[in-house]
Amino acid sequence: MRNLKENLRAKEKRLMEELLAGKNSAIQLRTLLLNPVQDEGSISSLQLSKNILRSFDYGISIASSCTAILSAKIAAVDCGGGDSGGSTSSGEGTKKVVKDRRGCYKRKRTSDSWMKESPTVEDGCGWRKYGQKLILHSKFPRCYYRCTNKSQGCKAKKQVQKINEDPLYQITYFSHHTCTDTQMMLPHDHIVEPDPMESNLLSFQGSNYNHSPKPANVSLLKQEFEAVDTQRTVGFPYAKSCLNTSSWHGIIGAGCKVLSPTIPAVPGDDDLGEEASGLYSCASMNSFHGLLDMEVDQLGDIDIEEW
DNA sequence: TCCATTTGACCCAC
DNA sequence: GTGGGTCAAATGGA
Numbered sequence: 477m478r479n480l481k482e483n484l485r486a487k488e489k490r491l492m493e494e495l496l497a498g499k500n501s502a503i504q505l506r507t508l509l510l511n512p513v514q515d516e517g518s519i520s521s522l523q524l525s526k527n528i529l530r531s532f533d534y535g536i537s538i539a540s541s542c543t544a545i546l547s548a549k550i551a552a553v554d555c556g557g558g559d560s561g562g563s564t565s566s567g568e569g570t571k572k573v574v575k576d577r578r579g580c581y582k583r584k585r586t587s588d589s590w591m592k593e594s595p596t597v598e599d600g601c602g603w604r605k606y607g608q609k610l611i612l613h614s615k616f617p618r619c620y621y622r623c624t625n626k627s628q629g630c631k632a633k634k635q636v637q638k639i640n641e642d643p644l645y646q647i648t649y650f651s652h653h654t655c656t657d658t659q660m661m662l663p664h665d666h667i668v669e670p671d672p673m674e675s676n677l678l679s680f681q682g683s684n685y686n687h688s689p690k691p692a693n694v695s696l697l698k699q700e701f702e703a704v705d706t707q708r709t710v711g712f713p714y715a716k717s718c719l720n721t722s723s724w725h726g727i728i729g730a731g732c733k734v735l736s737p738t739i740p741a742v743p744g745d746d747d748l749g750e751e752a753s754g755l756y757s758c759a760s761m762n763s764f765h766g767l768l769d770m771e772v773d774q775l776g777d778i779d780i781e782e783w
Numbered sequence: 784t785c786c787a788t789t790t791g792a793c794c795c796a797c
Numbered sequence: 798g799t800g801g802g803t804c805a806a807a808t809g810g811a
Contacts, residue, residue, distance in 0.1 A: 604786090604787065604788085605787075605788060605789085606788090606802095606803070606804080606805095607789090607790085607802070607803060607804080608788095608789075608790080609800090609801065609802075611800080611801075612799090612800065612801085618801085618802095620802070620803075622803095624786095624787090635802090
């Protein structure tokens, strides 16, 4: 557990370093734009913009990793998922702890899978839903999607799990799009680490961001977590909540943990604007720092020995 | 008619 | 044996 905390602290430090590096690059870029005279050896505005994007991409990756770790751990504690937690609360301390394997099955993480958290399930790609299940210890059903261009041999899939009452979804992707329609909208060049928990890292190439994807079924996707049945496979008349798509920016602006790069941003007039808009919704460094501080500190509220 | 969604059943990893 | 992932028939909407 101590290792987990240290790990989170280290990630926080890395995040701050990346954000500061990005800020420095932005300052240099600003200076360059105000004074466009360049020396032979001076760094180009294009390179600076790339540096900025790289810093934010990596920062988002780190933040994603941290929040995913915390979510998993906190959820495990909340539902008594820990083996020791369940046994100690029963008052049968002398009883030998039987390892319950229920719910332990997880799809094997491959180098071609990654996860992110987003306030919206929309990512600009065309997805077709092929299944939905209520997952053990999950309040909300998990939905399964595959690329609408499966006929083209595209093997891209994703799983969408609403985390809690807040509009925050955990989206797990499997395989990249190979179809021509959507591959430019996907995050690629993601970072994968051997540890399944660490595999949540991802990064995005800013130059491929699409700013106005709005598939027709977005509203349906946003509605589908509104009602949950108690059956194993959920069957229900979906509640027809009416979420205003214009509120998405408000959600983003409130400072989400990890942001989808395809959230429509204010369209720029030039290439710089297009690329920079990938940074558009990121929380400020201070608030991000506070968020991480808060989440790491929350670990103190949980019995560390239980982990 | 076509396509997307729903949902019960089945398969398989654990 | 159980839970998670997928299949495929049924259903509904455009």
